[in-house]
Amino acid sequence: MNYATAVHETVAALRSIREQWAELLLAIETPPADVWPPRQLAHTLRAGDDEPLVVEDRAPLVLREHPAPLNVDALDAGLAIERQVFALADTLAAAVQHASHGDPRRWDFQNPGAADARGAAGSRAHGLHFACVWVEGRVLDEDTEPEQQLDGAPAAPPFAPLPPHLLHEARRTARIAEGRLLRTLGLDQRTTPVPDRPCPWCGGELTLHTDPHEAPSVTCATGPTCTAPVGMTRTGRRVWEWGDLPELIAALGVDMATAA
Ligand SMILES: [Zn+2]
Structure with a gap:
């Protein structure tokens, strides 16, 4: 080096x-x-x-x-x-x-x-x-x-x-x-299934992605048929990027006051 x-x-x-x-x-x-x-x-x-x-x-x-x-x-x-x-x-x-x-x-x-x-x-x-x-x-x-x-x-x-x-x-x-x-x-590079909280739009399994050099994101396992109003990854999965996460959290009904 x-x-x-x-x-x-x-x-x-x-x-x-x-x-x-x-x-x-x-x-x-x-x-x-x-x-x-x-x-x-x-x-x-x-x-x-x-x-x-x-x-x-x-x-x-x-x-x-x-x-x-x-x-x-x-x-x-x-x-x-x-x-x-x-x-x-x-x-x-x-x-x-x-x-x-x-x-x-x-x-x-x-x-x-x-x-x-x-x-x-x-x-x-x-x-x-x-x-x-x-x-x-x-x-x-x-x-x-x-x-x-x-x-x-x-x-x-x-x-x-x-x-x-x-x-x-x-x-x-x-x-x-x-x-x-x-x-x-929990900010190293990893993917973690989100337990007990299916996608509010299609019921698919959600996965949290963390990476030390990027903001966290969440993907839905269902694919393009998921109707969530967000973009897709290159592999065709709905993805909530950093700016979309507040909407997802609201849809999941998480109480942020107690979540932290
Ligand atoms: Zn979905």
């Missing part, structure tokens, strides 16, 4: 983790979801339209109390993903970091001798989102040029460029973490 492709894939995986992290945090507080309605859609249409969950600088799961998580699988996945990404940041920092203490770009290691839990956590205290952004900066070789000091003298760059073997380590770790996250949320 060439260097540019590895950079691209690593950055894509890190961004996917950041984008879906709020969903995982919500999933921990929610009983395991059925396949219907699609979790992404349930979240989008959730009654009351809560404030979106802001994940920047959220305390990491490792520093929080979890008295009664409603979805233990989601919590386990979240803790594992944090461990993997934090350990990756440690590895990269040990190899390429020259930023001085107090520089906000610096990744601080854990410090068991610190006075409190947040201090002992080092940069882990800023949470997974920060760690993903920091790792992305190393993968993109940001801040690797000499910098001008106040007196005009050039200062050593805060970071050295990432050597290829660490880029490949970053790519491997980020993709494993992304895969676990998407599987936990």
